[in-house]
Amino acid sequence: MITVETLAHRTHEAFAQVRADLEDLVRIPSVSASAFDQAHVRASAEAVAALLRGVGMPQVDVLSVEVPDGEPGRPAVVAHRPGPAGSPTVLLYAHHDVQPPGEAAGWTSDPFEPTRRGERLYGRGAADDKAGIMAHVGALRVLGDELGVGVTVFVEGEEEIGSPTFTPFLRTFRDRLAADVIVVADSSNWKVGVPALTTSLRGLVDCEVEVRVLGHAVHSGMFGGPVLDAVTLMSRLVATLHDDAGDVAVAGLVAQDEAAVDYPEDELRADAAVVDGYRMAGTGALAARLWTKPAISVIGIDATDVAHASNTIAPVCRAKLSMRIAPGQDPAEAERLLHEHLLAHAPFGAQVTVTPGERGQAFDATEDTAEMRTARWAFAEAWGHEPVDIGVGGSIPFISELQEVFPQAKILVTGVEDPDSRAHSEDESVHLGELERVVLAEALLLARLGGQV
Template identity: 75%
Template structure:
């Protein structure tokens, strides 16, 4: 990080009076922050190609207007082509140059959202923000439009007293895997260059206790097809000597875990166990585990969640129950999602999983593997100057020390950021909590936590300036 040579207008908030002043300013600004979040949630900016992409464009324009009104003089809506030649989704980039000698901070969030899913699973309309019991419900309320307005709120509170340069980068296709991110980053490398990068797309430990994300698992996905017949045949006439493809695919999937539920694929690595653990009762409640269901795997829950590989079946192509006939299914396909531990090379993990699937073909069935997405894991240094500033800011905002957490999910583009900006310090923060239900029905953000996040980011920017 560049050492500033000028005294910032906002003093480093190392004393209670400075923190109290910023807290009061955030409280005064928060009704506007909430109103902006509600307006953004009403824009159904689903980046999945099966949905109307005009809403994604409208969302980008809305974000651009908000950032311009927040005092950022340079605001652009930009995009690049994806690797397949199709247009990338619109991203918003807004900048305010750094004062002489001060560092530049890149604030990342994304304005696109997941599809809402079945309407009957929601208690209220997915794109109509609704408050219940201190939480604001709606698709994108937590992931990640809350991240967008957290940046806005911090910038508004600091105003002309902002002592650092700021670039706000609000992506428009994170929920579909950021296909144009790498090309975008290389195309606009100078525009996005920063000393510190704050990625606001993670979670906190729990309500009232902040978290700093120090590790993320990587991602490998693929499709595996099991074929046993050239075409479907009568199950009464031919059943017995030939097992259907769904049964054989199920037997193949069953080889991926041992009897305890740990992943049984050779060649995968695990990271060190975290120093903090997750109370089992709290986990079962947060994950909505049904009574009587035994948790899978061995070792600390946080290790199973953050530091070890996992494999899940996330899709299945097989005859539908509603249209089933008395035939032996000739083939069936599953989509597998594997999360890999920090320290694991994604290509090596993919090769290990492919070798396992091909080597465990049941009854000699034909197994075909089609490679999918790869995403690198992330491990942050815990003692960088930026991390120390973040710890202090979070402790001041919440009144309690933050917990270093891992996240079982993946943010693969962080590896791209590190490749282009190897000297930048990356901080992964977020607004979500264990009950936010990101990607699911009844997604929500806790409004009290969102206000603390705005305060924490304002404190962080002031500390980075000082």
């Protein structure tokens, strides 16, 4: 048997190497978006494979499957180490691909040169999700030969582009990925110093909508007045998606007003860098507005930019909408309701065309399990603070796919991020103290599942 104190000491002693390995991973610009050099994604996969071999995983492979058009998916890493006879198998998930770096001016330091400032390490992927990889690697390093469970590590290479080959990959390598418990290290903690278990995630529906009023541009002075430009009409259409209070106005969507914890408004304002004077949209508890009620955002718009504007009436405008759906909502039904709303609210009879995009299932794990109680124990020991159960407003659609392919597995959604991590944004970072506690918590979880602590 191993004591908690022993594992805490080992984790502290190993953490300098964990940090160094994380920095090496961050230096690889493994952006999976097709506009970027995919050789870096392959290099990232090989680096992860080397780390897993270095912590004693005897079977490590870099694998991919083809998408329907014949193109190969991004490389994933699958490693396995069998446990003692009769022991459970735990699948540890993370992803090694990252978002594009965004605007260079938004970064205080080079996004692909890891830089420590205070207690945080900055760099693209430092939190999302290369810290998740290092949580797994660090825990395995700390436990060594004292695991007590079988372990499979699955590090995906295309999560940031929607995991297009995820389900075919699961089905192709089902036997290698089968597990009793799945630990997904791609979520967040409540705040620095307070761990969390994610028990719900909103789903996703997105689409592109086009508003057309003219066959071609015309002079704004000659025809302005009776003919409104497409940007104005798009604005009027988008405005119908919310009521005067800011709640989503698409009829028929699922919404839940309850949340397990309170999210004080001052903390939300600080976490999201909300400007002074802005009034929070929507009604009900703030946590419910973030986690269990739908939300719609315009995440892109095509219109003439100011620098190239001319005195013409824009004939067409396109926008991309992202709708987060509440747990319990069927994505296909939500998509139908959104499309019907957009078509029914065509302003002044303009032509409205809706093109469907990505759909992702929500996740609801509010039913308590023995594995969740074990995770909460591990968190409490690692942080010295009782964890909270949280929802997350973002989506991790592949979790529902894991549930579908492995219906008997118990899924635990954990993470390294905190409200200051700025995942997907400039100056992304991970709190190093939190990462050390995550490594310890995962080591404790694996040891307890294997009866070693």
